[in-house]
Amino acid sequence: MSALVFVAQVIVADNYFTGSKDNLRKWIGHPRFELIRHDVTEPLLIEVDQIYHLACPASPIFYKYNPVKTIKTNVIGTLNMLGLAKRVGARILLTSTSEVYGDPLVHPQTESYWGNVNPIGVRSCYDEGKRVAETLMFDYHRQHGIEIRIARIFNTYGPRMNIDDGRVVSNFIAQALRDEPLTVQAPGTQTRSFCYVSDMVDGLIRLMEGENTGPINIGNPGEFTMLELAETVKELINPNVKIIMVENTPDDPRQRKPDITKATELLGWEPKVKLRDGLPFMEEDFRQRLGVQKKK
Ligand SMILES: NC(=O)c1ccc[n+]([C@@H]2O[C@H](COP(=O)([O-])OP(=O)(O)OC[C@H]3O[C@@H](n4cnc5c(N)ncnc54)[C@H](O)[C@@H]3O)[C@@H](O)[C@H]2O)c1
Numbered sequence: 001m002s003a004l005v006f007v008a009q010v011i012v013a014d015n016y017f018t019g020s021k022d023n024l025r026k027w028i029g030h031p032r033f034e035l036i037r038h039d040v041t042e043p044l045l046i047e048v049d050q051i052y053h054l055a056c057p058a059s060p061i062f063y064k065y066n067p068v069k070t071i072k073t074n075v076i077g078t079l080n081m082l083g084l085a086k087r088v089g090a091r092i093l094l095t096s097t098s099e100v101y102g103d104p105l106v107h108p109q110t111e112s113y114w115g116n117v118n119p120i121g122v123r124s125c126y127d128e129g130k131r132v133a134e135t136l137m138f139d140y141h142r143q144h145g146i147e148i149r150i151a152r153i154f155n156t157y158g159p160r161m162n163i164d165d166g167r168v169v170s171n172f173i174a175q176a177l178r179d180e181p182l183t184v185q186a187p188g189t190q191t192r193s194f195c196y197v198s199d200m201v202d203g204l205i206r207l208m209e210g211e212n213t214g215p216i217n218i219g220n221p222g223e224f225t226m227l228e229l230a231e232t233v234k235e236l237i238n239p240n241v242k243i244i245m246v247e248n249t250p251d252d253p254r255q256r257k258p259d260i261t262k263a264t265e266l267l268g269w270e271p272k273v274k275l276r277d278g279l280p281f282m283e284e285d286f287r288q289r290l291g292v293q294k295k296k
């Protein structure tokens with residue numbers, strides 16, 4: 001009996017705008033791993049079978065920092081990755097976002113919903129950028145026969161996130177560990193649905209290896225208000241910490257929850273890690289990096 005073993009080689013291209021080499025430390029030097037400092041707004045000439053196109057700042061504070069660069073990354077970066085896919089005949093997966101639904105008027109969000117997005121707002125570089133990226137994917141698919149996969153990712157969290165990333169889960173955990181008040185942006189009743197990173201990776205691999213182009217929502221339907229999230233972090237990590245209300249930013253979506261029927265039926269995927277079970281893994285990682293011991 002003989003077995004065919006598929007041995008993957010991985011090439012990571014990153015310009016380190018929000019990413020960190022430190023997160024890849026254990027792979028550097030591995031014979032089947034290669035790391036390239038590369039900005040996707042420039043063409044990339046390599047030979048590959050599959051492209052996971054994730055490059056894009058994702059935290060609102062980072063994507064708003066240089067909005068022109070964010071939209072270039074989404075448009076020119078996606079064009080370059082599609083050009084690479086076309087040249088070498090690779091299958092390409094785009095990590096799109098629940099932000100394509102904008103401030104959704106349909107709840108929970110299904111993939112057939114076209115969204116409610118402000119085209120000229122401060123978030124548009126990101127949400128409209130990802131919407132164009134999805135359009136480019138489908139145009140390359142229809143015009144050039146490129147094999148595409150589109151994931152619409154809902155808020156994802158987990159260990160090794162940048163401590164000062166600025167997104168809500170990392171903010172609350174870092175604040176709780178630093179004994180700083182948890183900053184709930186008003187009104188605090190806005191909702192998000194949080195997916196643990198290992199579930200997300202499993203969903204993305206299933207989508208890449210499966211037969212469906214998508215778009216497919218990948219996210220955890222467990223929905224929480226930001227006040228509920230703050231209360232949960234307080235209870236689990238630091239019962240003495242204060243929760244304060246601070247000003248919000250424009251166009252913050254008021255509610256978000258994925259309908260994952262397609263992911264369940266087409267990919268056989270559903271998330272396994274509940275928020276209360278995922279937060280302690282992130283707490284442990286943040287404690288180590290911040291040097292904060294658990295109180296006995
Ligand atoms: N984490 C989430 O909640 C979430 C939700 C929806 C969609 N997404 C999408 O998933 C992808 C990854 O998100 P993340 O949370 O890991 O974000 P992140 O900001 O932590 O990581 C993004 C990575 O892209 C790199 N990058 C940014 N611009 C680049 C460029 N021009 N060229 C090359 N590399 C570049 C960064 O250095 C970083 O390593 C993004 O495309 C994001 O839009 C994430």
Ligand SMILES: O=c1ccn([C@@H]2O[C@H](COP(=O)(O)OP(=O)(O)O[C@H]3OC[C@@H](O)[C@H](O)[C@H]3O)[C@@H](O)[C@H]2O)c(=O)[nH]1
Pocket residue numbers: 058059060097098099126153154155156166167168169171172183184185186190192226248249252253
């Ligand atoms: O300290 C904070 C930070 C954020 N928030 C609130 O928490 C909610 C979530 O904010 P985040 O910044 O974590 O992320 P958002 O949901 O706004 O955007 C994210 O959505 C999906 C992805 O594409 C991106 O990762 C990102 O754009 C918002 O309502 C925000 O007002 C707080 O209450 N306090």
